[in-house]
Amino acid sequence: MAFNLTRRKFLQTASLAAASVPLSKVVSANSGVSKSALDAKGTFGDKTVVGGICEMCFWRCQLVGKVRDGRLMKLEGNPKSIDNGTAICARGNAGVKLLYDVDRLKYPMKNVGERGAPKWKRISWKEALDECGTKLKATQDEYGPHGICVFPHGASAKYPMHYFERAVGTHNVSEASFFQCRGIRDTAYVATIGKAPGEKVDMPNTKVLFFIGDHLGENVHVSHIKQYVQGLQNGAKLIVADPRFSAAAAKAHIWVQIKPGTDTAYMLAIMNYLVQNKKYDADFVEEYTSGFEEFSAAIKEWTLEKAAKECDIPASQIKEVADMLADNAPNVAIHPGRHVSWYGNDFQRERALACLTGLLGAYYVKGGWVPAKGPKVKGVSWAKHDHGHEFDLNYDHEEDEKVYTNNPPGTPTDLIRDCAISGKPYPIKSCVVWGQNPMQTIPNQEKMKDLFRAMDFVMCVDVMPTDVTAWADILLPEKSYLERHDYIKKGTQWDLSKEHQQYISARMPLVEPMFERQDQVYITNELAKRMGHGDKIPVQTIEEMVDKSLASADLSLAKLKAEDGIHIQPGKDPYGVPEDFDVLLFNEDLDDNGHPGAPTYIPVEENPAGFARLLYGRAPVHTFNRSQNNIWLKNAMPDNPVWINNEVAAKIGIVDGDTVGFVNSEGVESTTTTTVKVTAGIRKDCVYMYHGYGSANPLMTIGVGQGVDDTSLITKLAIDPETGCHGMRNNFVKLIKNGKVLDLSA
Amino acid sequence: MSPADTSQDISRVYRFLAQCMEYPDSEWMHDDFFNVFYNFIGTLGATDEGVEIKRAIDGAKDALEDLQVEYTRLFINGVPHVIAPPFGSVYIDQSLQGTFAGNTLAFYREKGFDMEKHADLPDHLVHELEFLALLAEEQDHAGEEEFLQKLFRPWFRKFHIRVIDGAHHPFYRVVVQLIDLFTKEEKDGFQPNEA
CATH class of the missing domain: 3.40.50.740 (Rossmann fold)
Structure with a gap:
């Protein structure tokens, strides 16, 4: 383009006037900037705004915002919080970047x-x-x-x-939160104890923590992590079953490097051992459970040896785990998990967790599964x-x-x-x-x-x-969670052994939308x-x-605001088994409906030759796929390296840091690549990557194409027969390096 | 021509350029607007560009929608991605509402201006041009120069390149060059064909 005049020449000529006068006729009268009636304001410094409730993940920590001239400068935990306290996680901090993400939707x-x-x-x-x-x-x-x-x-x-x-x-x-996440857990526990379990395990006061696949520490929810860490600090033993040396496995007293998909067999063997050796809580079973006889008979085949073979772990280790649980019962925390839609046999696994808790008498006791008594808000x-x-x-x-x-x-x-x-x-x-x-x-x-x-x-x-x-x-x-009212967060102090307190808070905007x-x-x-x-x-x-x-609850937004965003009131002792509590070790309704009445192991498909099972999980700085466009979080963890067993890697000539793509057993290829993490900390028959990377949408200018989208490789669907929820870990992959497909033979 | 008259003329130019960067709407983007626009760039010797824009407008099935799609793609949310968000802070702080936006608002206030309730962010290109129009109207040439140097040119330069490279419709290519022409410091040595 060529303007034949410079600005200076143009302004110096009379042509400016002739050209500019008509311009004002087609200009709207509205202007976004106008003369201020007040004196110049300048900058007043930061103001603390209360009432924030995070939604970088569903744990929803209580926040305050440091606001300058209407701009959110920083997020912090609300000092009045008896849940997360002043602590928030990396994602919580990075909420500022979501708020001001230039890629965000702005207009219809x-x-x-x-x-x-x-x-x-x-x-x-x-x-x-x-x-x-x-x-x-x-x-x-x-x-x-x-x-x-x-x-x-x-x-x-x-x-x-x-x-x-x-x-x-x-x-x-x-809702994905049910059908691709925790719905199976909730309905399995409902079918066992009549209620959804949440993650209500009294970890600070337990003697043993029992995790099946839970990888707390990589899966960060602040008050939950506080409970977990407090439990470990108080001397709790930690048992982790995971094919991978996860953050939790790294802290475990016993790491059970279990074959993927066989967790129920492992637990059936533990329970059978407890029953056969009369190491279960007979009084609790007598008073608070139903169907013990049918249950015992149904799991009888699961000897330590049989499970050891199925799960590819030593029988002695299963016994060690069972003894550790029995020796410390009832103060043991059998964690129900959260994302549990794994293999399409998950209802049975969750039933097994609920029944194991019952056999150990670990409901409503210190260190067991204990639902805190929170406030009522309609x-x-x-x-x-x-x-x-x-x-x-x-x-x-x-x-x-x-x-x-x-x-x-x-x-x-x-x-x-x-x-x-x-x-x-x-x-x-x-x-x-x-x-x-x-x-x-x-x-x-x-x-x-x-x-x-x-x-x-x-x-x-x-x-x-x-x-x-x-x-x-x-x-x-x-509007984002930082710009709107909505969610009411309520609960109790995070450590149930401390003074019983309840809190009620409601999300309030920290800044104008x-x-x-x-x-x-x-x-x-x-x-x-x-x-x-x-x-x-x-x-x-x-x-x-x-x-x-x-x-x-006799409160209002105004009252909450006046109370720094959180209302706190006296709480109630949560311990003590309710009289009508009943653990259905054998569920007759399930039996009548053609499902196993007692927890039952349903084997999953074996790896096709040359393929490894694709496992995925949470990254500590990301929430599913929702935070992948956040620049702070992207910088903290730019892609999702695939974990590959060191012996397998050596066999196929892969080294740490190599760039690879994937093809699954149905011929679907990843559209992007990621790097390789070679480690002894994963079994040979599987690979692992963090979920929530590799967006395909170019509008996500930060997240697009960063790492590999594991969901794109999950094309084979398993359906949990009791719940209809998806199982997403029955897909198998090979690597692609420099255009060459590499077998991942165990 | 008196300095006051010249300032008024410059103010009108800034205000017009701000209008050009508003979201296209039939309320203002109609035949009268384009006639004024063609005349104006004709005065600057850019007749060919006027012809190109006119051809794109007249030849379109729905010219307004074409410009709305283009505006959305360039400045709001586009495919494959938004090309050139019209906010200074994006280029200086890599974020909306960064320190740069705060500094821009502070400058407005120092000069006795503020944002209207309905306004966009203070460092939006439209508001910066509106502010320049107000300064010109008040004959605050020093303020105008300071603002251009500290809070306008540092990001507009980058924005300008992105629009020139990414625009599909000639209208926005010409508009950003007009803005460039009227905000660029002469001492840099104006290059008519820089883009």
Whole structure:
């Protein structure tokens, strides 16, 4: 381009006046900068703003923000917190970078290109909501409420999820936090002790910690880690079963380098040994369990030797573990785990954990599984309505029974996905994704894409342009957890042996939202008005929702603010077994439904020749795939090196630091590469990498292509027969180095 | 022509350039706007560029939507990624709302200005140009020069290159060069074909 004048020459000529006068005629009168009526303000220094509740992960630590001129400079733990205290983790600190991430969604956008290859255009909220409302209503009117499916995640997705389930009336809602994570654990414990276990093990006061695959330390939740570390500091013994020398295994008194998929066999042998040698808590079993006889008979085959062979570990080590547990019972903490959707036989493993706790009498005792007695705060949301089960995919209407007898709340992902893709038994034509990234949370990405292709309409609400957002027709920007009210966090002091206290806090914004981001109540209510459900709206604003909820505990946002964001009140002693407590060692309902009544080991597929089993887990500085675009966290851990056994590596000529890609047993190749970590700390039959890397969306300018996306290699689906949840560790890989495929023979 | 008149003229130019960097909307981006725009760049001798833009506008099925898609891609959220976020802090602090944004706001305040409630971030290109327009209107030439040197040019230079390299539509390529022309220090030696 050539301007024939310089600025100076232009300004010196009379042409400036002639040229500039018309300019003002096409300029809007509004300006974002104006003369200030006040004296110049300058900078006032940092202000501490209370009421923050983190959501870099679901543990949700209590925060304060250091704010300067409306800009969040730093996050810290709330000094008043009796949960996380002043401590927050690396991810919590890096929340500042999420808040100000330039890639964040800023305005409603419409895809004027294609799903999967979008061309975005900023539009107004009115246009966006009109389009979403019209399209969703059209689906609702033509196909029924069940024509809409919803994939929600996180605190902000609760209100819209309730709207679609309760007011609209679709059952087709699937949360990754259940179906690809902890749902199996919860329903297995419900089938055993009548309630979901959380991670409520009294670790600070235990004598033995028993972990199956838990890798605390790499999986960081602040108060949970405080409990864990306090337990170790107090002298607790640690038993870790893990194919990998994890951070927890590194601290363990006994590391059980178990063969992947055989954990239930290991526990059955422990339990059988306890029963056969009368080392279980006979009094507890007599008073608080049912089905001991059937249970004992069912697990009798599991001798130490049989399990040793199956699990590829020494029989003497299983005995050592069993004796250590028995010698310290009942003050032993059998950790229920959290992400447990591993092999498609996981319900049985979780049942085994719950039964083992019962055999050891380790419920409601010091150092055992103890649910703290927290305060009661009533939730406020959309009123429930009975929508019947005619269009509920959880039911097999021909057989007049549930498809999965013990599924977590919602509908298993594949029931929805298969229905949406095939159109059978009915069409699903609109999809709402809210805070979830199904492309990286749900296995088999191609199937997920097929679901989106089958839709008439797709809307996504998120803070970041995650992979799934590329499949949206309308993309709505949400306020982050640092800019909105919502979640009520309540609980007790983290160490149950200390003075009993309860706390209640509610998320409050630490800074004003930027751009045109909105909260979930606004967006959902506007959709409801456009879809004909305006009369059912329970609250007008998010502040009203939180205030109404707090009122049930005689609190309000104003009161909480005046109390530095956290209300603390006297607590209750959590120890002591409730009279009606019952551990179903043998569950007759399961038996009646054709499932094993006692915990049962179901073997998993063996490795195909030349392939290693792909294992994945949490990185200490990342949360799933949600934090991969955060520059601080990316700098802390830029990619996800694949752990390979040193002997296997030597055999195929791989050295530490090599760059490799992958191909799985179904021929799917990774689109990116990562580095190799050669170590003796992993079994020969598996490889391991951190989950949550290798975004495929170029809009994530920091996270795109960094490391390998393990989910892209998880194409073979295992379904847990009791729950319908996915098992994601039954996929096998070979390495690709310099274009050459390398066998990983054990 | 008096210095006051010249300042008013410069102020109008800054304000117009700010308008050009607003999100395209039929409220303001209509035929009258483009006629003024073509005339203005014609005065600067960039007739060919005017013709190129006119061709892109007239030949489009939906010219406004083309510009909206382009604006979104370049400055908001784009595929394969946002090309040139129009915030100074992104280039200086690698983040929105960095220290640079705070310094920019502090400068506005020192000069007796502040952000409106509806405004974007203080270091948004539009607001920086609006601020320059206000300084010019007040004939605060020293302030104008100081702002340009300390808080405008250091990041605009990088922004400018990204837009020139990444723009698909000629409109934004020309607009950022206009901004460059009117904000560049002459002593650097103006190169008409620098881009």
